[in-house]
Amino acid sequence: MNILIVDDIATNRKLLRVMLEAEGHIALEAADGVKALQILARETADAVISDILMPNMDGYRLCREIRKSDSLRHLPIIIYTATYTSPGDEKLALEVGADKYLKKPAAIATIAAALDEVLAMPHAAPRRAVLEEVEVLKEYSERLVAKLEEKNYELALANLALERSNDELKQFAYIASHDLQTPLRNISGFVQLLQSNYAGALDERANDWIRRTVQSAKQMHALIQDLLAYSRLDTEAQPLLPTPFREVFNDTVALLETTIRDAGGQVTCDELPTVTGDRPQLVQLLQNLIGNGLKYHGQEPPRIHVSVRPSENEWVFSVRDNGIGIAPKHHARIFEIFERLHTQQEYPGTGIGLAVCRRVIHHHGGKIWVESEAGHGSIFNFTIPERATAQP
Numbered sequence: 001m002n003i004l005i006v007d008d009i010a011t012n013r014k015l016l017r018v019m020l021e022a023e024g025h026i027a028l029e030a031a032d033g034v035k036a037l038q039i040l041a042r043e044t045a046d047a048v049i050s051d052i053l054m055p056n057m058d059g060y061r062l063c064r065e066i067r068k069s070d071s072l073r074h075l076p077i078i079i080y081t082a083t084y085t086s087p088g089d090e091k092l093a094l095e096v097g098a099d100k101y102l103k104k105p106a107a108i109a110t111i112a113a114a115l116d117e118v119l120a121m122p123h124a125a126p127r128r129a130v131l132e133e134v135e136v137l138k139e140y141s142e143r144l145v146a147k148l149e150e151k152n153y154e155l156a157l158a159n160l161a162l163e164r165s166n167d168e169l170k171q172f173a174y175i176a177s178h179d180l181q182t183p184l185r186n187i188s189g190f191v192q193l194l195q196s197n198y199a200g201a202l203d204e205r206a207n208d209w210i211r212r213t214v215q216s217a218k219q220m221h222a223l224i225q226d227l228l229a230y231s232r233l234d235t236e237a238q239p240l241l242p243t244p245f246r247e248v249f250n251d252t253v254a255l256l257e258t259t260i261r262d263a264g265g266q267v268t269c270d271e272l273p274t275v276t277g278d279r280p281q282l283v284q285l286l287q288n289l290i291g292n293g294l295k296y297h298g299q300e301p302p303r304i305h306v307s308v309r310p311s312e313n314e315w316v317f318s319v320r321d322n323g324i325g326i327a328p329k330h331h332a333r334i335f336e337i338f339e340r341l342h343t344q345q346e347y348p349g350t351g352i353g354l355a356v357c358r359r360v361i362h363h364h365g366g367k368i369w370v371e372s373e374a375g376h377g378s379i380f381n382f383t384i385p386e387r388a389t390a391q392p
């Protein structure tokens, strides 16, 4: 027998095809109701097995169209669905003209038995009276709304579970980085003791290994500090309040005072507005951006300038430096956590700073991006909405 399989998922069609061919049938395939009708117009099928949820034309509609057609009205139809599984769904399937209703996945024997049953139905017998169009449309939309409500509920549950596991993950990152600090401090302490107490007694190779261990411990300390700062963005977020950005700038420059002096740098700013923000987070943001400007400098001593301009309902801030610049192909990836463009020897760092910036700006409901060419300095821009409200 020729059996037409109608399903938008290719794997489902393939499974049925294998099953039908094993039973000695010939399988035809269509990915939705419209394609099924096209095939039925040119080829002879002895029965249809159709899914319900499909693009273009679903299984209910396909049943209606087949039952309305003079040439196809006697074609046996089995509805085979994984989504529309409530008693109301089954009732509607039978009312619109299906001969049999099966839930996915069904055993081979069940499908084969259903096929035998519908194929054995007297060909010329009048089919079940098909409901009036209005009635069908009413039932049809009710089924659809019920399905949507059910899906919405499932989505809400899944969201809740996701939120919960997200919160647990944040807690975990915080606790793990916090707890790693103590053993690391011990490792650094003992290796430094080894270095100071046995410096003369050890050969050059042993001293070199100690130096490298101290260096690695320092790097790990920096990583843990930055990871803690990253996870604290969630655990210690403050409400967004009016915050004079000039004070954020002053705090940042005070924190970076030694670095600025060591680099022979100059950090300046325009007149800066009061924004709605989380002050400690904004200091972290500016500290990372200005800190990077100081770190990634070229031959010239670093010159960093913070400017601002109003745009539609938001402030656009820019932190401009005269440093080594960044090739455009790297612009998106540097905001990802742990993404770095240099080795520790070239420029030390953890690759977390810009990920922190991005998170801070998203929390304020703004955007952050960079304009730069390799060798021509960088401008890091970010926006803060005039009336920022905290984003999760």
Ligand code: ADP
Pocket: 288, 292, 293, 296, 321, 323, 324, 325, 326, 334, 339, 340, 341, 342, 348, 349, 350, 351, 352, 353, 354, 355, 378
């Ligand atoms: P880190 O500085 O610890 O590596 P960041 O997340 O702050 O981590 O920066 C990611 C990468 O982006 C850096 O490794 C560097 O290659 C590049 N970068 C960031 N800021 C600048 C800048 N002002 N000038 C040039 N390159 C920069």
